Amino acid sequence: MVLLALLAVLGFSAAAMAQDAWVQVEAQPSLAEAEGRARDYATEFPNVAGYQLSSGWYAIVLGPYAPEAAAGTLADLRSYGAIPRDSFVTDGGTHRQQFWPVGAIAGQLDVTVVDPAVAAEAPVIEVMPAEESPREAKASEAELDADGRKALQTAMAWYGFYEGGIDGAFGPGTRNAMAAWQEANGFEPTGVLTTKQRASLVGNYQADQAEFGFVSVSEPEAGIEITLPLALVQFDHYEPPFVHYNEKAGSGLKVILISEPGNQDSLSGLYDILQTLEVVPAEGERSKSEKNFTINAASSKVQSYAYAEVKDGMVKGYLVVWNPADAERMSRILPALKSSFRGVGDKALDPGLVPMDEATRSGLLAGMEVKLPKLSRSGFFVDAAGTVVTTVEAVGQCGRVTIDHATEARLVAQDQATGVAILQPTTPLAPQAFARFAGGAVRLGSEIAVSGYSYEDKLPAPVLTFGTLEEEKGLNGEAGLSRLAAPVLAGDAGGPILDSTGAVLGMLLPPAVKGAKLLPDGVAFAAQAGVIGQALAAVGVVFSPATATDLATPDALNAAALGMTVLVSCWE
Numbered sequence: 001m002v003l004l005a006l007l008a009v010l011g012f013s014a015a016a017m018a019q020d021a022w023v024q025v026e027a028q029p030s031l032a033e034a035e036g037r038a039r040d041y042a043t044e045f046p047n048v049a050g051y052q053l054s055s056g057w058y059a060i061v062l063g064p065y066a067p068e069a070a071a072g073t074l075a076d077l078r079s080y081g082a083i084p085r086d087s088f089v090t091d092g093g094t095h096r097q098q099f100w101p102v103g104a105i106a107g108q109l110d111v112t113v114v115d116p117a118v119a120a121e122a123p124v125i126e127v128m129p130a131e132e133s134p135r136e137a138k139a140s141e142a143e144l145d146a147d148g149r150k151a152l153q154t155a156m157a158w159y160g161f162y163e164g165g166i167d168g169a170f171g172p173g174t175r176n177a178m179a180a181w182q183e184a185n186g187f188e189p190t191g192v193l194t195t196k197q198r199a200s201l202v203g204n205y206q207a208d209q210a211e212f213g214f215v216s217v218s219e220p221e222a223g224i225e226i227t228l229p230l231a232l233v234q235f236d237h238y239e240p241p242f243v244h245y246n247e248k249a250g251s252g253l254k255v256i257l258i259s260e261p262g263n264q265d266s267l268s269g270l271y272d273i274l275q276t277l278e279v280v281p282a283e284g285e286r287s288k289s290e291k292n293f294t295i296n297a298a299s300s301k302v303q304s305y306a307y308a309e310v311k312d313g314m315v316k317g318y319l320v321v322w323n324p325a326d327a328e329r330m331s332r333i334l335p336a337l338k339s340s341f342r343g344v345g346d347k348a349l350d351p352g353l354v355p356m357d358e359a360t361r362s363g364l365l366a367g368m369e370v371k372l373p374k375l376s377r378s379g380f381f382v383d384a385a386g387t388v389v390t391t392v393e394a395v396g397q398c399g400r401v402t403i404d405h406a407t408e409a410r411l412v413a414q415d416q417a418t419g420v421a422i423l424q425p426t427t428p429l430a431p432q433a434f435a436r437f438a439g440g441a442v443r444l445g446s447e448i449a450v451s452g453y454s455y456e457d458k459l460p461a462p463v464l465t466f467g468t469l470e471e472e473k474g475l476n477g478e479a480g481l482s483r484l485a486a487p488v489l490a491g492d493a494g495g496p497i498l499d500s501t502g503a504v505l506g507m508l509l510p511p512a513v514k515g516a517k518l519l520p521d522g523v524a525f526a527a528q529a530g531v532i533g534q535a536l537a538a539v540g541v542v543f544s545p546a547t548a549t550d551l552a553t554p555d556a557l558n559a560a561a562l563g564m565t566v567l568v569s570c571w572e
Contacts, residue, residue, distance in 0.1 A: 021070035022063035022095075023077070024203075025087045027053065027196065031099060034058030038100040044082070050100030051092070055132075055195060058099060061090070074203075075211030086185075088203020132194040140195050141170075152198060155205035156181055160335040208332050216340065219243055222259035223347040224316055227340035229253070229333055240349040241315075252323040254279075255337070258308055259349040262315040264290055270308055270315060271295075272406055276372075279304050279321045282400060282571065292317075298324065305334060307341070316343040373569035374398065378452035378462065378495035378508070379423065380564045382532075386429030387412075387541050389532055390494035390568045392421045393510045398570035403429070405457070405569060413539050418480065418527050419509045420535045423568070433563030435496055436546040437529040438503035444469055450488050450508055450524075451561035452495030462565040464558060465492060469505070472528075480531040482506055484524040495565055497526045502560045503546030505529055 025041065028034040034050055038060045042048045049061050062083075065073060070089045077083045132140065144152075149168035156162035161184070162177035179189035187197060208214065213231030218224075222243050232251035236244040241260030247253050260266065271293045274280050281299035288294075292309035303324045308317025318341060322330050374397075379390030388403060392414050395401050401409045407425045414421040450465045467486025474481040482505065484497070493510040506526035511519075536543050552560070 021065050022049070022061040022090050022092050023065070023070055023074045023083070023087055024059050024061045024090045024199075025083045026060045027057045028060070029057055031058055034060060035100060035102075042101075048100065049098065051095035052097045052099060054094045054096060059090075059095070060100070061092075061095075064092070071207050071210030074207040078207070078211075086200045086204070088200050089206055090199065090203065132196075134190045134192050137190070137192045137194040137197075141192060141198075144198075151202050151205075152193065153177075155201045157339060158205055158208075158336055159332075160339040163339075204332075208336075212333060214336060218344075219257060219259070220345070221347065222257055222316070222349050223314065223343055223345045224257050224259055224318075225340070225342050225344050226257065226318065227336050228255060229336075232333075238349070243349070252326060253333075254321040256319040256321075258315065258317040258319065259343075260315050261313060261348050262310060263313065264310055266315045267291075267293065267308060267310045270317075274306055274319065275405065278302070280306065280319075300324065303327070303330070307338070309343070311343060312346065314343065314346075314348040316348065317341075373402075373457070373571050376453060376456040376567055376569040377491060377493045377510075379403070379566045379568040380451070380494075380496040380504070380507070381429075381431040381434035381566065382536060382543050383434055383541060384431065386425045386431055387536075388423040388425075388566055388568065389435075389507055389536070390421050390423060391507065391510055392416055392419050394494050394568045394570055395421045395423070396570070399572045402569045402571065403566050405567065409568075413535060415535060418531050418535065420507065420527050420532055422535060422539055422541070431564065433560050434544070435504040435564055436502075436544045436548075437533060438499060438501075438505050439529070439545050442469055442472070442499065442505060444471065447500055448484060448486070448505060449498045449557060449561060450484075450486055450492055450495055451498065451565040452488070452492030452508065453565075453567045454489040454491045456491040457567060457569065462495065462562055462567075464561055467522075467524075474525065480528050481509075482526045482528055484508075484526060485522050486524050487522050488524050494568060496561065498557065498561055500551050500557075501546065501548045502552040502557055503548065507532060 026037055028037055038048055038050045041060055045062055047062050049063065051059050051061065053059050062073070063070060074087060074089050078085060078087060146168045149170065150166050153162055153164070153166045153168070153174060156177045157166065159181065161181045162174065164173040175191040178193050179191040181201065182193070182197065183189040193201065211231070212229035214227050215230045217226055217228045221238070228245060232248055232253045233245040233255050234248040236246040241258060243257040243259070245255040258270065271288055274295060279302050280295060281297045281302060283299055284295070284297035286295050292307070295304070295306040297304050301324070302321065304319060304321045306317065306319040308315055318337065320334065320337060375394070377391055377394035379388045379394065381387065382389050388409065395411050395414060401411065401423060403409050403423065403425055407427060407429060409423040409425050412422040412424050446469050448467055448469050450467065451462050452465070453459065453462050454465065465486055465488050467484050469482060470485050471483040473479060474483065488508060490511060492508050495508050497505040497508060499505055506528045509525045509527060511524070533543055
């Protein structure tokens with residue numbers, strides 16, 4: 001080692017040099033460019049140094065530091081945006097002649113002449129091109145030892161580019177991973193990393209380890225293994241089927257592991273429940289299959305990512321929540337969580353006899369604000385395509401509208417005069433039943449049934465409220481209205497009115513207030529079937545007339561009502 005010998009002559013010990021670490025912030029192809037950049041950095045940092053590298057480039061570095069201090073400094077300066085994103089920690093092994101500060105070695109040691117015998121042994125540096133060619137990169141790669149090759153695979157696996165074994169063998173899987181890493185970082189995807197790319201990849205990996213405190217966590221009770229940033233989160237409590245890791249030192253990061261016995265229905269139930277959380281905004285991509293789902297949700301206030309899968313009779317996954325302002329930091333954390341998560345063993349947290357929905361609300365939702373709609377009303381399907389009729393009240397001033405919470409809907413038409421609004425689902429639906437409208441005269445005083453979500457979203461299904469048809473007009477003789485006597489509630493508005501055959505007579509309107517007078521309890525009004533038919537025809541929806549004439553059995557009436565009635569929710 002000629003350089004170490006030279007430094008020893010100048011008074012530096014090999015032991016001291018072996019302990020030094022540096023943060024490399026830039027490298028320039030020429031001495032003039034490097035001196036200019038070093039001068040710029042010196043106005044911001046007190047410990048700027050510059051070295052010619054064995055490749056012929058000129059590196060600008062900060063330091064020296066102890067190795068653990070260098071990693072922490074790199075993490076801090078990158079998080080503040082004070083140094084380039086691709087800065088990395090180096091041990092100085094490729095450093096040759098120091099060029100900055102000018103005259104630093106001679107000035108510090110008060111020497112001006114180097115022993116000619118030692119100087120004669122100094123290597124002749126050949127300046128290399130600005131970027132190594134694939135052949136040159138492969139040649140420098142060939143000099144890596146087994147640990148160096150494994151370090152590259154480990155770093156690529158950490159960032160989610162490599163899924164093979166850490167064996168130091170660079171086969172097709174490793175080459176594809178290298179190309180993917182290069183492409184993701186804006187380099188030509190050659191599949192062979194240059195010297196600088198290798199240093200950046202491994203250096204960033206080491207810095208991330210130090211900054212975030214990544215540790216492989218095994219939760220044997222939950223049957224989950226995952227790598228977590230324990231500098232930012234800490235274990236808080238078990239609450240089956242969840243394991244809570246809350247923020248640490250005000251990091252704003254939260255991780256919830258999910259583990260329970262279950263099947264595809266349990267997976268779907270979890271997916272639906274997560275949509276009700278404030279920390280899972282409506283905006284963002286969703287993907288759901290029979291075996292797993294992902295949710296990548298974002299708003300201006302919160303961002304979250306959820307993944308869960310069903311396998312071998314168990315549902316396992318995780319939910320990560322963070323501040324959108326930490327997007328750059330999460331771009332380094334989230335890939336580590338994704339690539340390291342796996343279910344292990346045949347064990348899951350046992351929620352006991354508590355059903356999935358209730359378990360979720362008592363566990364996952366504890367300490368979290370549940371996302372609630374502004375209001376919920378009733379509605380009903382009017383065709384096989386899932387078109388829904390509801391009340392104008394249900395869709396006024398809404399940022400978005402959902403059908404049964406799970407399906408987004410768009411407003412097709414609304415009429416303030418009649419109180420009728422028409423919705424269509426944004427994704428296909430297959431209703432169990434849909435309305436068939438009565439067309440003939442209806443006997444006054446006959447029994448009717450109102451199907452609706454009387455208590456809005458507090459109950460999982462609509463209820464039937466029975467009453468009578470009092471009059472086929474409004475109190476002031478208004479056409480198109482029916483007056484009912486039925487103890488309905490606000491949540492029933494928008495629901496269908498059925499006669500004893502199961503035919504739909506109309507749609508329940510919100511509670512009526514005439515001027516300053518509040519009408520007696522039990523007085524309700526409905527938009528008649530003919531009014532609804534005209535509204536549907538105006539937007540090209542074909543509705544079906546009723547054909548049944550026999551009285552429906554209670555079970556048949558209940559099945560028809562429940563199959564067509566939906567919960568319509570208005571969200572901010």
